[in-house]
Amino acid sequence: MQNDIDLTICIPTNGIVEWVFPVLDSIFQQDDVNLSRYEVVVTDNGNNAVFKTGIKKYEEKYFNLRYYETHEVGFLNQIACFKEAKGKFVKFLNHRMLMLPGSLQYLLDYVTEAGENRIPIYFSNGVLKQEERIQCGSFDAFIARLGVYTTWSGGLAYWNTDRILSSNSADYNALFPHFYILSMETNKTLYHIDDHELTTSLSADETKKGVYDFYYAFAVEFPSLLLQLNLEGKISLQTFLSIKDELLEWIADQFINYRILRTQTSYDLSNFPQTIHVYWGNFEFWKRVATRFCSRTLRRIFLLKKWR
Structure with a gap:
């Protein structure tokens, strides 16, 4: 895949204004980051008219923001967002997680550092309390080290190759669609877990989260x-x-x-x-x-x- 964009930040949402707009601000207000090196993709499966009006103002202000309305149900909106990504490297961002200062440049530096190696990586955001990047010699060791955090889509990142995403929607679990991507590369001899803290959670009204069993x-x-x-x-x-x-x-x-x-x-x-x-x-x-x-x-x- 030939592309000049190094990084895509994917933000699937159901249109919560008080979450998404501060998250966007936390991205675009980071200093000295070349806008041409990255893009932000927002996919919205909600019906909040105020959000739809507000997000278009962001789209007018920032040429590297792309917004799409979708009809995907629940978490499958994640996949709709990933399919719009044009960057070499794709990072999922939960719509209530602010990016910390310097975190955007950190991701861009990682893309440069990794080059063509394209080692599978998961960003665990400080939960493992590890200062150094963790190296795992097998997929089994990678999943074992992540443990219960394999349920968390927020750390998902992947190299945007033609074979990583499936066109068949049945391949994606409706509750954990990120797991398909997390477990795509199972035969590598090296996997990375980066525990650098990149984001922090907004104080969120728990009743506005997704409704599922x-x-x-x-x-x-x-x-x-x-x-x-x-x-x-x-x-x-x-x-x-x-x-x-x-x-x-x-x-x-x-x-x-x-x-x-x-x-x-x-x-x-x-x-x-x-x-x-x-x-x-x-x-x-x-x-x-x-x-x-x-x-x-x-x-x-x-x-x-x-x-x-």
Whole structure:
């Protein structure tokens, strides 16, 4: 693919003004970055007239911003956005994540540094607490090191070659479409995880996030995607079981947030507990909830005493 644009920032959205416009500002207000080296693509599957009017003003102001209205449902809007990318390297950006100063240049420098090597890479945004770029010698090691963060599309980046995206919409999982791209290159001998912090989250109203069946998504659909990779020989049983255990811990934490602490959310929580029992036993789940609740409570007590 011949292209003079080094980088495409992809922002799929359902048209939340108070999220997307500050995110765009965080990109375009970065100093000393050549606008010709990158583009921003926004795809919108929402119906917010105020957003549609406002985004066109950005499009008039910045020649390297392209905006498209789409009819893709839910997370498949991500794929619609990726298909419009013209850059050599594509980075997904969640529509409520501000780019930190210097992060845009960091990505452009990476494209220059990588050259034609085109090593698969994931940007974990500081969650792994690693100062150096992590090198993994196999796809199995790459997925194992990412662990539960394989569920998170926000770190996705890929080299924009003709063979990376499928024209068949059935290839993309409706809840985790990014996983198709994450698991495309399974035979490489080197993978990178870059834990440099590039973005920070806006204070977001949780009730404006996507509406989907939370427990089905993370307790059934995603473990099934991992299991399929194992059955295809692309990841080991050990990696599957390790991430499955991490998922259980994360789901237990969210159960505490949504069911015990009553945190407001847009998620559909109605399919509990039957979805949990597909991959975990009843005792196993409740034991993990109890363990996490005690751990969080003790940590809170410790921090309060330390503060005093």
